[in-house]
Amino acid sequence: MIHTQRPRVLIVLAHFDETRNPRGRPDFIPQGTGHLFLAGAFARDCVDIRAYSEFHDGPLVDETAFAELDMLVLTGVTAAFDRMRHLTAYARTKSPRCVVVAGGPAVRNLPVSSAATFDYACQGDIEDMQAIIRDVFGEWAAAETILPRFDLANWGGPVMYVETSRYCNFKCSFCALTAEGRRYQGYDPAYIEAQVRNAPRKKYVLFIDNNFYGNSKDAFLAKLDLIRSLWREGLFEGWFALVTGDFFRDFSNLEAVRAAGCLGLFSGVETLNEAQLKRYQKKQNLVVPQLQAIQTSLKAGVAFQYGLMFDPSSQTLQAMHEELAFITSESTMPLPAFLSLTIPLLGTPLFDECVSENRFLPSAKLRDMDGFTLMTRPLDALDEVSAFARRLSRLDGQRLRILRHCVGFYRTYRHSLSGRQMAHLLANSLRLAVPSVMHHHRLPMRSRNEDNLTYVTTTQPLGPLYTPAFRVGESFRSYFTPTMITDASGTLDETIAMNLEARKGVSRHAGRTRSVANARTAEGGQPASASESAARAQD
Numbered sequence: 001m002i003h004t005q006r007p008r009v010l011i012v013l014a015h016f017d018e019t020r021n022p023r024g025r026p027d028f029i030p031q032g033t034g035h036l037f038l039a040g041a042f043a044r045d046c047v048d049i050r051a052y053s054e055f056h057d058g059p060l061v062d063e064t065a066f067a068e069l070d071m072l073v074l075t076g077v078t079a080a081f082d083r084m085r086h087l088t089a090y091a092r093t094k095s096p097r098c099v100v101v102a103g104g105p106a107v108r109n110l111p112v113s114s115a116a117t118f119d120y121a122c123q124g125d126i127e128d129m130q131a132i133i134r135d136v137f138g139e140w141a142a143a144e145t146i147l148p149r150f151d152l153a154n155w156g157g158p159v160m161y162v163e164t165s166r167y168c169n170f171k172c173s174f175c176a177l178t179a180e181g182r183r184y185q186g187y188d189p190a191y192i193e194a195q196v197r198n199a200p201r202k203k204y205v206l207f208i209d210n211n212f213y214g215n216s217k218d219a220f221l222a223k224l225d226l227i228r229s230l231w232r233e234g235l236f237e238g239w240f241a242l243v244t245g246d247f248f249r250d251f252s253n254l255e256a257v258r259a260a261g262c263l264g265l266f267s268g269v270e271t272l273n274e275a276q277l278k279r280y281q282k283k284q285n286l287v288v289p290q291l292q293a294i295q296t297s298l299k300a301g302v303a304f305q306y307g308l309m310f311d312p313s314s315q316t317l318q319a320m321h322e323e324l325a326f327i328t329s330e331s332t333m334p335l336p337a338f339l340s341l342t343i344p345l346l347g348t349p350l351f352d353e354c355v356s357e358n359r360f361l362p363s364a365k366l367r368d369m370d371g372f373t374l375m376t377r378p379l380d381a382l383d384e385v386s387a388f389a390r391r392l393s394r395l396d397g398q399r400l401r402i403l404r405h406c407v408g409f410y411r412t413y414r415h416s417l418s419g420r421q422m423a424h425l426l427a428n429s430l431r432l433a434v435p436s437v438m439h440h441h442r443l444p445m446r447s448r449n450e451d452n453l454t455y456v457t458t459t460q461p462l463g464p465l466y467t468p469a470f471r472v473g474e475s476f477r478s479y480f481t482p483t484m485i486t487d488a489s490g491t492l493d494e495t496i497a498m499n500l501e502a503r504k505g506v507s508r509h510a511g512r513t514r515s516v517a518n519a520r521t522a523e524g525g526q527p528a529s530a531s532e533s534a535a536r537a538q539d
């Protein structure tokens, strides 16, 4: 057959910015790569693909982007589910026959709502995309091997993103991966190498695995052999990776990564409080005292970055302030790369705990599961805790302490860290102290909407994205109502409960759930069948 018109495909990493910043965050590291991996499932040059990251470039509200689409593919974090629904409404309004495919954590945890909304509500991994492409367009439109399409991203910045594994072998009680229950999988070295060689040349590689260290020392060392040889070949100047706490049990791991070109590691410290770590089931952070792990890494010449989490429903304000005061006065550890509230993400043990202890606030919304908005009843007064949350992400009000910390940190590690490592860590501290200077007014953008935020899910305004950016079909209006976690009395929403119940029955490796008839008939439209779409794509 001769193709007269190539199918038009739009792939979107759907995202709600917690501060309602409308411009995206192109300078932020890490960027999400799901949309680029999904683009890699299509055969090159046979399909007209646009890959768009709302995190990088801001909300996609341009009406023309949704016109004459054959397929819309959606990915994103759990909180982005409503945004996926908005984009679906836009595509179906402008391109009534467009096939909508969605996957990722939100779809996995909301199988019923997803099946009712999308044509393909995928439970599986990116490889499922190949089967859907074959189904909708035909064999010719699917790539044989998926390599991320960074050429479609046109990103600036010095970092290329590579994945060496998928999922995690730990089960922290708050983690989305614990809810999803997939097995940790290391990639074949040949696939890792192909990702590096295929990506546009950048100074640094960031391995964005959840757990770069993994559960097999042999596989880890083999991976390092490969990375060392690629580094020596001059493909990049150095690399960074995300490791779990058990990595620091063996000092030789630090020597091994350094010898392979590693400049820095990120690890989820979460808290320095042992009782809190136990509550989170974060056992791997208890095998080596955390402060010691941090100091050993920095002394060994490997920069260390970490995130901190605070859970006002199990920690008092005093305890949280004390932890922050300790960290900002401890010059042997860097300041955190990010700070957030602990999120009871859908389907996690923490979520179940919050439901059974009636901890969710009234009128809690899925959209607010962003680590920025308070979702659960705090131990202290709500207004005091919301003020804490407001200041948290930038350590507002601590400028002097931060600057003093920078001086102390510099003195402690000026001999073990290189100039570039030191600059990188101090820049992070300064970002917390003086964000507007560090980001040239670009990041984090303080939007006008941000001043209206309450930081409490019950009253947090939904933001402008819940009003359609252009006229959508009457039957799609409901796509702009927020997905609720609790009702006004704080009781778990029935639809959420039904989804989470159904999720237990969805076989983990069942692959996609076809839902064409459900979704489209509910909207009163006609499903665009696989053969119809293929017929349009081919002549």
Ligand code: B12
Pocket (backbone or CB within 6 Å): 013, 014, 015, 016, 017, 018, 028, 030, 031, 032, 033, 034, 037, 038, 055, 073, 074, 075, 076, 077, 078, 079, 080, 101, 102, 103, 104, 105, 106, 122, 124, 125, 126, 127, 128, 129, 163, 166, 175, 176, 177, 208, 209, 210, 340, 341, 343, 345, 369, 370, 371, 372
């Ligand atoms: C880059 C990144 C971000 C980016 C972009 C995330 C995005 N996708 O939109 C930013 C900076 C925005 C971000 C923010 C946050 N993140 Co983040 N982030 C990551 C990171 C490091 C990489 C994501 C990625 O690109 N992976 C590569 C792609 C290919 O895989 P994937 O997205 O995991 O998708 C897999 C499946 O879900 C599935 N899939 C996904 N979509 C689709 C679609 C289809 C059609 C199909 C078939 C399959 C499919 O296929 C993939 C496996 O093959 C991951 C850790 C990790 N290594 O995955 C954490 C991770 C996704 N983030 C996480 C968290 C907790 C957060 C925050 C809540 C942190 C916080 N406390 O502030 C915030 C959310 C803020 C908000 N406003 O909602 C969690 C999970 C979050 C969740 N489920 O909601 C993760 C898994 C880290 C962890 N282990 O805890 N994050």
Ligand code: SF4
Pocket (backbone or CB within 6 Å): 167, 168, 169, 170, 171, 172, 175, 176, 177, 178, 210, 211, 244, 268
């Ligand atoms: S170690 Fe990290 S990725 Fe693994 S379960 Fe815990 S939080 Fe999730």
